[in-house]
Amino acid sequence: MGITEGNGRPALLRAVPAGAEARVAELYWEAFGRKLGPALNPPEAGRAFIAAHLHHDRGIVAVHGDEVVGVAGYRLGRRGLTGGGLGDVLAAYGPFRALPRLAVLALFERTPEPGELVMDGIAVDAHRRGLGTGGLLLTEVAAVAAEHGCHRVRLDVIDVNPRARALYERHGFTAVRTERTPYLRALLGFGAVTTMHRPVTPADARA
């Protein structure tokens, strides 16, 4: 599927390759299942829904040998990595089960401002964390943003994920605001969401 660079680092692809949808959905679910569960459970249905509605051009994928080992999804304009609108949720879950799910999904809706790329989520295979893949993906996201003329990358990090926040800080993100969401703790497992910004300059571009 992809080549691994000679130094053993994963190769990065600028889109989800055809055939890798289920693997990308698996990585997303492993990383974000706690958050996505109330909207998309049971897990098999959730993974299938994500795989069926991916926007391939909104994901950067890390490939080691033949295996997808990481993914960073982003939203530019109106499209993000994870798709699926009202009609898709209704079709997949039926009208009675769809309504509360749509309400939960609406909580995750993030529309980029002009000149902004918004990260949907970043996930690395649990067995391959701590090897630099997440950092490579973040650098590539900044390159995509620069090549689209964006001046900023925005992301949200939840209070129960301090290690991810530390990674973002090392990669130039700073916290701009924190929204406390104590009513979500029982449902989704977190009680506050911090928004972080990273400035993007033309020097971040690869091309």
Ligand SMILES: CC(C)(COP(=O)(O)OP(=O)(O)OC[C@H]1O[C@@H](n2cnc3c(N)ncnc32)[C@H](O)[C@@H]1OP(=O)(O)O)[C@@H](O)C(=O)NCCC(=O)NCCS
């Ligand atoms: C966050 C994540 C994408 C980082 O990917 P990675 O390939 O491990 O990142 P790198 O190797 O480039 O950097 C390692 C750093 O990532 C952070 N990190 C966060 N969670 C980690 C984990 N479970 N294991 C290892 N490192 C983690 C740490 O800051 C770590 O540095 P440290 O070892 O000094 O603490 C990955 O850990 C992951 O998929 N976590 C689950 C999903 C998630 O939390 N996504 C972010 C949501 S906002």
